[in-house]
Amino acid sequence: MSPSPRSTAPVRRGTMLACTLGASAAVLAIGLAPAAQAAPGDNGDVKVHDSRTAVDRQQDDPKVCKFYLDAFNFDAGQKVTYTVDQQPPTGTAQVLAGQLTLPEGTGHTPDLSLPDGHYKVTWTFEGEQGSAKHKVFKVECATTSPTPPGGPIGGVGTGGGGSVHGPDTAEIAAGSAVLAVAAGLGIRAVRRRSARNATS
Structure with missing residues (x-):
């Protein structure tokens, strides 16, 4: 005697239900995978900025003089070491x-300075996935402008360290005064001689 068609219905329904649940679980697993990879704070980044760079600029300055560290996209309240x-x-x-506390997920250090050279900044934070992140940068401050040939220009009174190209204003004024006195004395002497010659 062959089984009634109704006797297989519960088996089919159970199989379909199992397949539907399995497919839903797979979809959920795929949808949640990126969230599991992007753990809290792992999307954060720290940039090296020249002291003249705006804090909202999200690119590195690979060569700096005075600089600061600028943190972006961290979770609110996160601390970065x-x-x-x-x-x-x-x-x-x-x-x-040092350490940065980021009340709103962003923040920066005050201006920092180091001798010229090559450096690497490394940062860590609670809950990070994998190894610590890092960036390399170079400190290179502009050298002072060279002294003009022959030494500083300007008199001692002007802060130039003394003139090497000629007398300064004070020396010229003093020399002019001496010449004026000498000229006055010379004119007097000529007048006296003329007066003596007239009376003799």
């Missing part, structure tokens, strides 16, 4: 360290 180390050929020593 940073260190700055020399890089060869400059050296290998750690030269700076």
